[in-house]
Amino acid sequence: MIIASDSLEMTHALGRRLGVVLAPADVVALIGPLGSGKTALVRGMAEGAGVSDPREVNSPTFVIVNEYETAPPRPPLRLYHIDTYRLRHGGDLDALGFDEMLAAGAVLIEWADRVEDLLPDDRLTVTLEAVDDHTRRLECASGGPRSEVLLRALEAR
Secondary structure, X not given: OEEEEOOHHHHHXXXXXXXXXXXXXXXXXXXXXXXXXXXXXXXXXXXXXXXXXXXXXXXXXXXXXXXXXXXXXXOOOEEEEEEOOOOOOOHHHHHOOHHHHHHHEEEEEEXXXXXXXHOOOOOEEEEEEXXXXXXXXXXXXXXXXXXXXXXXXXXXX
């Protein structure tokens, strides 16, 4: 599925739709160059999932993993926001405790193409491309039944 976002607000809104349906063990793999909107989409997901202050969501480029908790009335959910840009190899993802993160919450991965072979098949993959200063092209694909639920959330406009 291909979606065109004509503004930062629309990218956030798409993320919010995803965030509402996120559950433990969900994986959202984000692929795209610097400035394509990966972190903006994650910020929207955090807001939709019920993170109390989504303004605190930022790219974990140097810390590698940011962790966010949802707030009531949403059932408790932990979001793990991973940036794999600085990882040397896939073994680094294992060293971060990727399997434990999957067991405890939803995992949102920027630069996911760098560790794609380590990710579960059942994941939502979103490839973002900057068309111009405001417009983004999002190519979204599901890899299994759970990620199909996430994909359907994006279709519901």
